[in-house]
Amino acid sequence: MEKITLGISTCLLGENVRYDGGHKHDRFLTDTLGRYVTYRPVCPEVECGLGVPRESMRLVGEPASPRLVTIRTRQDHTERMIRWAQQRVKALEKEDLCGFIFKSDSPSSGMERVKIYSEGGMPEKKGIGIFARIFMEHFPLIPVEEEGRLHDPLIRENFIERIFTLKRWGAAVKAGQSKGHLVDFHTRHKLLILAHSEKHERIMGRIVAQRGDYSSLDDIYRQYQTLLMEALRLKATPKKNTNVLQRMMGYFKQQLSADEKKELQEIIDQFRMGYLPLVVPVTLIGHYVRKYDQPYLKMQVYLHPHPLDLQMRNHV
Numbered sequence: 517m518e519k520i521t522l523g524i525s526t527c528l529l530g531e532n533v534r535y536d537g538g539h540k541h542d543r544f545l546t547d548t549l550g551r552y553v554t555y556r557p558v559c560p561e562v563e564c565g566l567g568v569p570r571e572s573m574r575l576v577g578e579p580a581s582p583r584l585v586t587i588r589t590r591q592d593h594t595e596r597m598i599r600w601a602q603q604r605v606k607a608l609e610k611e612d613l614c615g616f617i618f619k620s621d622s623p624s625s626g627m628e629r630v631k632i633y634s635e636g637g638m639p640e641k642k643g644i645g646i647f648a649r650i651f652m653e654h655f656p657l658i659p660v661e662e663e664g665r666l667h668d669p670l671i672r673e674n675f676i677e678r679i680f681t682l683k684r685w686g687a688a689v690k691a692g693q694s695k696g697h698l699v700d701f702h703t704r705h706k707l708l709i710l711a712h713s714e715k716h717e718r719i720m721g722r723i724v725a726q727r728g729d730y731s732s733l734d735d736i737y738r739q740y741q742t743l744l745m746e747a748l749r750l751k752a753t754p755k756k757n758t759n760v761l762q763r764m765m766g767y768f769k770q771q772l773s774a775d776e777k778k779e780l781q782e783i784i785d786q787f788r789m790g791y792l793p794l795v796v797p798v799t800l801i802g803h804y805v806r807k808y809d810q811p812y813l814k815m816q817v818y819l820h821p822h823p824l825d826l827q828m829r830n831h832v
């Protein structure tokens with residue numbers, strides 16, 4: 517797979533663009549994820565014309581329409597920032613972004629829970645950075661996260677899974693829109709989607725299998741992508757993963773000995789109870805898939821949704 521393109525707040529790459537001339541370098545993003553990703557850095561405050569160093573800012577007013585105001589001299593940069601952000605998101609349309617990683621807590625780049633000040637009052641953590649809001653409204657289907665939240669292994673795994681899936685989806689769309697291609701994509705992703713949402717998998721399966729009105733492929737592809745991104749945003753809990761693992765085990769009824777079935781069942785149970793990470797049952801099933809050349813499971817993205825060395829499924 518060619519590298520994935522992600523937008524990122526520039527200071528997370530170690531660039532000295534912060535108001536105080538510093539950065540917020542995040543090593544996981546550059547050194548680990550960076551092996552698979554090409555970043556498109558965006559620093560709203562520098563790119564809209566405020567220099568480095570600059571006076572620090574904060575959000576002031578109502579959470580739905582806050583102002584971006586400097587702390588000491590009370591200069592209001594809201595209009596400047598909005599004008600620039602509206603042009604910047606248009607330019608980003610050309611980049612084929614599969615995700616965006618925002619710097620948390622920033623009045624320009626923070627994705628959620630940014631401090632917002634009322635006149636003279638205490639701050640409430642209810643704000644969204646001005647650029648982050650415009651970006652998310654413009655690209656509602658693109659996965660977004662903040663560097664701070666990505667330290668949580670479950671959130672990190674979910675985000676990585678979404679960006680790799682969106683990349684595969686983009687490649688499938690580029691290969692040409694047809695019923696055959698959509699059926700193929702859905703078949704390969706069926707178990708991955710199931711691990712997040714049975715309900716979405718059912719609806720998506722119906723969309724793919726519908727007869728007759730397959731005339732508006734654009735609409736069907738749009739509908740499918742919306743559901744795909746919506747489904748993957750939902751947590752893949754141990755219970756949902758266990759259902760998928762049991763389903764996969766069912767494909768080996770004939771081949772596995774009683775001992776092998778018992779061992780696999782025990783490993784799945786230990787994963788469900790939180791004693792083993794997901795990588796363990798998945799690796800054992802992957803071994804049986806290769807050994808018995810199981811054709812349906814062999815094509816399932818669920819077995820390898822992202823590179824192993826990212827170690828996304830190694831946590832309990």
Ligand code: SF4
Nearest residue numbers: 525526527559622625
């Ligand atoms: S948080 Fe956003 S605006 Fe602030 S330095 Fe980083 S990229 Fe620039």
